[in-house]
Amino acid sequence: MANVVTITGVKKLYKMGSETVAALNGVDLRIDEGEFVALMGPSGSGKSTLMNILGCLDRPTVGSYKLLGQEVSGLGDDDLARIRNRTIGFVFQNFNLLPKLTSLENVALPAVYAGLSSKERTALALDALKKVSLSDRAEHLPSELSGGQRQRVAIARAIAMKPAILMADEPTGNLDTKSTGEIMEIFRDLHRSGSTIILVTHEPDIAQAADRQILVKDGKITKDILTAHSTETIDIV
Amino acid sequence: MLFTELLKMAWRSLAANKLRTFLTMLGVIIGVTSVIALVSVGMGVKKNVVDSISRLGSNMLIVMPGSFNRGGPRGAAGSITTLTYDDAEAIRDKIKNIAHVSPTVSGSYQVVYGHENWNTSVTGVVPEYVDIQSLTLKSGLFFGAHDVDVRNRVAVIGSTVATNLFESVNPVGKKIRIGNAPYTIIGVLESKGQSTGGQDQDDVILIPLTTAQERLVGITYVRSINVQVTDSDKMDEVQANIEKLLRQRHHIRKGAEDDFNVRNLTSLMETMTSTTTMITLLLGAIAGISLIVGGVGIMNITLASVTERTREIGIRKAIGATYNSIMLQFLIESTMISIIGGIIGIGIGVVAAQMISKFGNFTTVISGLSIAASFGFALFVGIFFGMLPARKAARLDPIDALRYE
Numbered sequence: 001m002a003n004v005v006t007i008t009g010v011k012k013l014y015k016m017g018s019e020t021v022a023a024l025n026g027v028d029l030r031i032d033e034g035e036f037v038a039l040m041g042p043s044g045s046g047k048s049t050l051m052n053i054l055g056c057l058d059r060p061t062v063g064s065y066k067l068l069g070q071e072v073s074g075l076g077d078d079d080l081a082r083i084r085n086r087t088i089g090f091v092f093q094n095f096n097l098l099p100k101l102t103s104l105e106n107v108a109l110p111a112v113y114a115g116l117s118s119k120e121r122t123a124l125a126l127d128a129l130k131k132v133s134l135s136d137r138a139e140h141l142p143s144e145l146s147g148g149q150r151q152r153v154a155i156a157r158a159i160a161m162k163p164a165i166l167m168a169d170e171p172t173g174n175l176d177t178k179s180t181g182e183i184m185e186i187f188r189d190l191h192r193s194g195s196t197i198i199l200v201t202h203e204p205d206i207a208q209a210a211d212r213q214i215l216v217k218d219g220k221i222t223k224d225i226l227t228a229h230s231t232e233t234i235d236i237v
Numbered sequence: 238m239l240f241t242e243l244l245k246m247a248w249r250s251l252a253a254n255k256l257r258t259f260l261t262m263l264g265v266i267i268g269v270t271s272v273i274a275l276v277s278v279g280m281g282v283k284k285n286v287v288d289s290i291s292r293l294g295s296n297m298l299i300v301m302p303g304s305f306n307r308g309g310p311r312g313a314a315g316s317i318t319t320l321t322y323d324d325a326e327a328i329r330d331k332i333k334n335i336a337h338v339s340p341t342v343s344g345s346y347q348v349v350y351g352h353e354n355w356n357t358s359v360t361g362v363v364p365e366y367v368d369i370q371s372l373t374l375k376s377g378l379f380f381g382a383h384d385v386d387v388r389n390r391v392a393v394i395g396s397t398v399a400t401n402l403f404e405s406v407n408p409v410g411k412k413i414r415i416g417n418a419p420y421t422i423i424g425v426l427e428s429k430g431q432s433t434g435g436q437d438q439d440d441v442i443l444i445p446l447t448t449a450q451e452r453l454v455g456i457t458y459v460r461s462i463n464v465q466v467t468d469s470d471k472m473d474e475v476q477a478n479i480e481k482l483l484r485q486r487h488h489i490r491k492g493a494e495d496d497f498n499v500r501n502l503t504s505l506m507e508t509m510t511s512t513t514t515m516i517t518l519l520l521g522a523i524a525g526i527s528l529i530v531g532g533v534g535i536m537n538i539t540l541a542s543v544t545e546r547t548r549e550i551g552i553r554k555a556i557g558a559t560y561n562s563i564m565l566q567f568l569i570e571s572t573m574i575s576i577i578g579g580i581i582g583i584g585i586g587v588v589a590a591q592m593i594s595k596f597g598n599f600t601t602v603i604s605g606l607s608i609a610a611s612f613g614f615a616l617f618v619g620i621f622f623g624m625l626p627a628r629k630a631a632r633l634d635p636i637d638a639l640r641y642e
Contacts, residue, residue: 057555057635078559085557096552096639100253112242113557157556 003069004164004196005031005054010063010073012049012219023049024060025219031198033164036191038210039200046219048169051200055088055167056080068164085113089158093170095150097142097157103129104138107156114161128156132186148179155186159195166190169200184209239562247569250542261538262578264531265615269582270589271524272611273603277590279517280607281600286513290506292371296336296469297502298476300328300462300483303495318458319487319496322446325363325462327486332478334471337365340459342449348442349414350402357398359415359442361449369465377409377424385445388452393424395439416453420444472501521607525614531578532618535571539626543567550630551638564631568623575619579612586611 012024023046031037041047052058053065056072057080065073072083084090089110097106108125116124129135132152142150151171158166168187172180188209191197199210207213208227215223251258302320325340343360366372367379380391392413399408408422429438450456466475476499483497543550550563587603594601 052636055555078561081554081557081559084555090555092639096548096555098549098552100249109553110556112239113553113559113562115239 002033003030004033004035004067005029006064006066007054007060008064010050010053010060010065012046012053012058013061022219024053027063027216027219027221029214029221029224031165031196033196034191034194035212036187036197036210037199038207038213039198039216040202040204040207040213041216042202045216047200047216049219050216051167051169051198054165054198055090056083081113085110086161087164089161089163089166091151091154091158091166091168091171093173095142095147095154095174097150097153099142102139102141103134103145103153103156106142106153107160110157110161124160125156128160129153131159131190132156146179147175148182151175151179151183152186155183155190159190164196166195166197167200168197170202171199172201172203172206180206240565243562243565243569246566247573251570251573257538258574261535262574262581264534265528265575265578265618266531266582266585268524268528268531268618269579269611269615270586271527272521272614273583273586273607274589274593274601275520275524276517276607276611277586277601277603278593278599279513279520280602280604281594283510283513283517284602285600286509287506290502290509295503296466296472297369298464298466298472298479299500299502300324300464300479301498301500302458302460303497318456320462320483321458322450324483324486325459327482328462328464328479331482332475334467334475335464336467337369337463337465339363339366339369339463339465340446340461341366341463342446342454342456342458342460344449344454346416346442346453348398348402350408350411353402355398355401357395357440357442359444359449359453361446361453362443363446366443369463372429373427375425375427376407377422379424379443380445385447388448389445390418390420390448390452391423391445392420393426393443394422395426395441396428397437397439398442399425415442415444418452469503472503476501521610524611528611528614528618531615532575532622535574535619536622536625539567539571539623540629542570543626543630546630547633547638547641550633551635551641554633554635555639560631563633564627567627567630568620571623571627572616572619575615575623578619579615582615583608583612 007027007029010024010027011022014021014023025046027050039047039051049058053060056067059075059080060073063073064071067083067087072080075083098109101109104122104125107128108121111121111124126135126138129138132155134149134152134156137145137149137153142153145153155171171187172183175183184206187197187199197210199206201207210227212226213223214221300320302318322340325338329335329338339362341360341362343358345356346359348355348357348359363385364379364381372379374393375396377393379393380389383389384391392415394408402408402413403411408425411422412419413422414420426439426441426443444453446459450459464475464479466472479499480495484495487496489495553563587608590601590603593599
């Protein structure tokens with residue numbers, strides 16, 4: 001399987017007064033196409049920093065990050081923005097939808113920044129909304145939707161540009177049990193259809209949905225395990 | 238494609254906060270309105286000055302008596318009585334390139350007709366006065382050279398005098414008394430209206446120069462000699478020749494000062510024009526300051542809006558908005574405010590200028606240049622003051638912006 005993410009010797013250092021603090025202190029990581037990875041760790045462990053770097057929102061201080069074979073650690077802000085636009089889809093804990101745009105407009109927003117025509121944008125957005133079963137809510141504002149529906153719109157936005165990686169940061173953190181089940185089911189569906197997913201969570205139950213669990217502690221990966229089940233086995237059962 | 242979307246985004250964001258958008262716009266509206274209205278007043282003053290000077294006729298030289306300065310206190314201009322009708326005749330006869338020469342004397346007199354009486358300015362003139370002042374007669378005739386030669390007691394009156402003394406009766410042929418002597422009215426002037434200074438140009442009585450000098454005022458000199466030159470290129474030459482001739486006639490020794498002044502109305506007009514242009518620019522600049530204040534208002538509100546929308550900016554950046562697309566989004570908002578405010582300001586400014594001229598008794602001139610300049614300046618202000626907040630928004634770090642509550 002093709003290699004999506006290759007991180008070697010990544011460090012992220014912050015200067016706090018005279019001291020230098022390492023949020024990440026030498027991380028090596030490979031993620032292949034089609035993997036469903038759960039990134040775990042207590043708060044302050046560096047998992048958010050790692051996610052920001054993986055999501056091209058941040059750059060490592062030291063080390064190399066190859067995304068789809070391209071070295072991105074040295075890219076400028078606008079190049080990173082273009083990568084986020086086309087290669088990475090984000091799902092956040094608090095949905096982060098624009099409140100004044102309808103579901104359809106929210107989902108079509110990445111395509112706006114990609115410079116696509118109105119026709120292409122609508123087609124991509126409708127397709128994405130269909131994948132999260134929200135075609136009938138296309139003209140609704142986020143305020144008219146339930147928490148679970150909002151998160152589904154956010155997922156639709158994240159997958160609208162058919163990104164190479166889908167990154168989800170505590171996507172069920174603000175949801176009730178029922179909605180959590182629905183959202184996780186969508187992630188599993190996306191995984192089955194071949195998406196590469198990185199899920200950041202501190203809940204072991206949620207992490208169970210992934211095939212591979214990575215534990216980050218004190219800026220280092222301390223555990224990297226494949227879970228008992230894999231997609232294939234579930235499919236067979 | 239992206240740009241059209243950014244335009245739509247900016248428009249929606251402005252439309253979502255209508256009151257705030259309007260209040261921000263108000264600064265620009267007031268600025269543009271005051272630039273257009275004030276500049277139109279300044280240009281109106283300029284037009285009045287130019288009109289009133291050119292009404293005196295083009296290519297005019299005015300010869301005035303000088304003042305005493307032979308020891309002791311100097312007298313007022315005109316206190317010398319050496320400028321005479323003969324000087325005027327000499328100028329006409331001996332100097333080339335002259336179209337008209339018109340000497341005048343004047344005084345203020347009580348004028349009586351029947352039971353009516355009126356105090357007005359009586360001016361002694363020669364027939365050429367009609368040409369030089371571009372006067373036209375409503376009825377009757379103007380006096381001729383013969384009347385001047387024999388000092389006839391005839392008068393041509395302005396329409397104000399006619400109304401006050403005669404009401405609806407035709408004054409031509411009637412006799413009025415000026416300084417207790419009877420004068421026959423032979424003509425009535427067409428109305429010229431008010432002068433720039435608010436003087437009624439129809440409140441005049443014109444009589445032959447010699448009659449005024451000898452039979453009314455009792456003097457031998459003239460108050461001024463207006464000289465119209467045939468060609469504007471010859472102004473300086475004619476002026477020099479007049480000065481030379483008069484020095485000779487007045488026996489002024491070399492090195493001594495002239496006892497007269499020759500003024501060039503064209504150069505006077507140039508001075509006045511440049512002065513009023515300065516005034517106009519000054520008014521425009523003062524109004525322009527209010528436009529700058531309006532720009533500061535735009536900056537203020539846009540900065541607040543950037544802070545308020547930090548999270549939105551974070552979301553947009555996370556899903557792929559570049560520096561330029563965020564900057565443009567906010568820059569378009571501030572530019573839209575200044576464009577719409579500018580257009581409204583032009584509308585109100587034009588109406589205001591018309592109101593000033595209608596109710597304020599001011600001449601106002603609305604020029605395309607002042608409209609274009611104030612709009613251009615408003616546009617510049619919108620872009621200039623929108624730049625700082627827009628750059629601030631575009632520079633936000635997406636991680637910090639997403640974390641912003």
